[in-house]
Amino acid sequence: MAEVKLTNVNKVYSNGAHAVRGVNMEIADGEFIVFVGPSGCGKSTLLRMVAGLETVTEGDLYIDENRINDVSPAERNVAMVFQNYALYPHMTVRGNMSYGLKNRGDSKEEIEQKVIAAAKTLHIEDFLDRQPNQLSGGQRQRVAMGRAIVRNPKVFLFDEPLSNLDAKLRVQMRIEIKKLQRKMGVTSIYVTHDQTEAMTLADRLAVINNGQIEQMGKPIELYKDPKTLFVASFIGSPQVNLISVRYDGKFLKSGSLEIDGFEGLPIAEELVLGLRPEHLRIDDQGKLAMKIDLVEQHGADNLVYGSLEGAKNEDGDDLELCLRLNQGQEPSIGETINLSYDHSNALVFSKETGKRLI
Amino acid sequence: MLKLSWHAISGHLILILGAIFMTAPVWVAFMSSTHSAETLFREGLQAWPGGHFFENYNEVLFVEGGVMKRVTASMMLWNSLLLGIGFAIGKVVISTLAAYAIVYFRFRLAAPLFWIIFMTLLLPLEVRIIPSYEVVAGMGLLDTHTGLILPLIASATGTFYFRQFYKSVPEELLEAARLDGANAWQFFIDILVPISKTMIAAILIIMFVVGWNQYLWPLIMTTNEDNYTLVIGIKQIYQVLSEGGELPQFQKAYALTILATLPPVLVVLVFQSWFVKGLVESEK
Structure with missing residues (x-):
């Protein structure tokens, strides 16, 4: 006591x-x-x-x-x-x-x-x-x-x-x-x-x-x-998906990928967009296209790994993305699926300071 | 199959020859110690038992002999035992404490001090025997058991062994003990000594044998025959042999030799399982 x-x-x-x-x-x-x-x-x-x-x-x-x-x-x-x-x-x-x-x-x-x-x-x-x-x-x-x-x-x-x-x-x-x-x-x-x-x-x-x-x-x-x-990437399993982006006043850009729906971010600064695997969902209208490399079956849910089309990581390789799906949803390997997410769940950080902006 | 048995035979043959080579002198000494002085003088060393076993051993053990006709082997056995045990215990106590200080107390000079202790390995007793004698004489300890044991018990080897062992003891054990309210002394007595007991046993055994076999120091230190150890006693008997005009008492010398080898052999035989455990085991 x-x-x-x-x-x-x-x-x-x-x-x-x-x-x-x-x-x-x-x-x-x-x-x-x-x-x-x-x-x-x-x-x-x-x-x-x-x-x-x-x-x-x-x-x-x-x-x-x-x-x-x-x-x-x-x-x-x-x-x-x-x-x-x-x-x-x-x-x-x-x-x-x-x-x-x-x-x-x-x-x-x-x-x-x-x-x-x-x-x-x-x-x-x-x-x-x-x-x-x-x-x-x-x-x-x-x-x-x-x-x-x-x-x-x-x-x-x-x-x-x-x-x-x-x-x-x-x-x-x-x-x-x-x-x-x-x-x-x-x-x-x-x-x-x-x-x-x-x-x-x-x-x-x-x-x-x-x-x-x-x-x-x-x-x-x-x-x-x-x-x-740091906190975002440390808490949560599997780890949050991090995408290096820049804001041009309208879109978050990474390679040829353009993501809209964000406002009030500093322009041309290096930013990081964080999307948790459990917040992504399959949606034919979704803006993110992912080519599936691997499906891990955990019983209650499936973890789907693949590369995000258009986006590149710092080394210029395809950007790895992870997605958590319910047990019933099991897309096949090699398939390309479209993903969407809720804007309220998206996290944006400044790369330089590590501080969260949105 | 044939090849295999040939290997087995040659291997065993070498081992048997080696065993004979090692034990034959002991056997001959033991057998010779059961013959009379006359037989030994006339016929030399004996390979088979004679009829004087009880007579000879009774005489060496209980009839007073030596130059002053005052020492018996039982007396010398007692002195040797005191030296062996005192030497072993003294070494273990000093070296466990020294290693404890070096490993667990982070004082400024711990590392150099350890290497200084370690360097004393380069200065065995034989090298420093005159100054050691001087010191012991100055302290008035000549011809005493204390004087016999004290200068020998500082041990670089022992300190080194225990230092290595303590270093391998997990740090958390000390921390757990500190949280349990143990002070430095309690940690040493309650935790460290019990977990190093097999190690302590092994060092005790080695040191007992080394102490028992000490020759030069007791020879210089003791002038009074009451303080002779067995190892010196053997030499004294030979001296009497070569100087006196009597019939040489070789049978007594052999009996003493056998008596002198017995205790170390017994100690090693009885404690050998501990001994091996202490040197190999690393369970903590």
Whole structure:
């Protein structure tokens, strides 16, 4: 039950690398925040600063009203789940879960009680006397979670906890983490590079790029209303289709392709038009013509890949386009189809600044 | 098929010859130690058991001998054991702690210090024996067990092994322990030492054998026969042999040799599974 506040937080490593640049953030009590971004963007560094594993070069960290910049990791009362679980290999599950409590000086009965309770929550009570190397990946993950919840911390920190699991287990654990967090109501920060995980888990999502927060908000807001090209391309799967264009006062032009319906854009500047695969639809009157190269069947829907006629990408090759169709619609390979889209869903960005214009 | 068995035969033949070549001297020494002094003097080394096994071993182990007629092999065994165990434990304690400091504490001179420690490999005891003696004498530790063990326990090899091992321990383990409220000492004792236990066992075994076989340092250090180790004792018996006018007591020398090889062999045999595990295993 804690609020977390970051004011103008910076991290500069001794080799001069500026990993985190002026991050401001307020996390409400019980909120589930996800940091998402490409590898090396500084999201893990930010998380580790909250944990106390990295020092803060500049700025302040608060948990509730207390400034925690110089408080040791243990005294911050946070718990962290690591990507590789970081279970103590020589201790049993019970030992792993009780180690922190023991160091804190809890009594034996108290520890036993808490461990059993946490183990029950995570359905690992049958494994308490096993060692980590006798457990499967999913079970180890649960133990790592158990070690975190048993301390009843103020803040949960997750550092890509699911990336070592197979796809099916990942989805299952994702749901469980979300449920558990809801039930316990503990403020949580979760780091991932997987946008699906980020979208599904987060109450609010912070897209981080180059040490800065590009945009923060509810997942659906970031999807519908991205403020930058980076956010638009990072959120959404499959990725948004990006078409390099210039505006001549009437049309958006790319190669011989001319797209109308846009107003008030800067003329002759390099722009990027973003169209999400799910917003394109087959329409004989549509202005975009696509030659189909590949159809991926995902069960519920089909992803159709092809080249957009007329448009060229920066290397002068045909521009790849992706289109999401319902399961019933399955155009054949080699066919050329016409596409249209809703203007309200089209995104236009300035190429130079990356800022969204429409 | 024929070719294969020919390979098997020649391979085994080489192995058998090698085994005989290695063990024959030990066998001859053991057999000779069961004969009387007269037989050995008249007929030389013996390849088959004689009738004096109990008599000879009883005499070396429990009847006081040496120049001062005061040492027994059991006494020397005890001294050797103390040296071997003290040497092994001392080395492991010092080198685990040194490696821990080098790997986990980012102090300014960690890297140069490590290389300085590593360079001491170029300066074995034999090279620095006079200054070492001087220091130990200055501290008044001549002829004591402490003086015997202390100068030997700094170990570049051990430090190097443990440094490599600690470097391969995932960083997250330390971070998890920090979040669990463990201080530096607790992390070392509760986490690092238990996960390196097979490694520690392997180093202990090697170091015990090395300590047990120390010759030059104990020879220079000890003047009192009460402090002789077995390895020195063997040499002393030969000295008595060549100097005294009595019938040479070769059977005793052989018995001592057998006694001196026994403990290291036993240690390696008993702990060999740990030993191999420690050197090969990398489970963390």
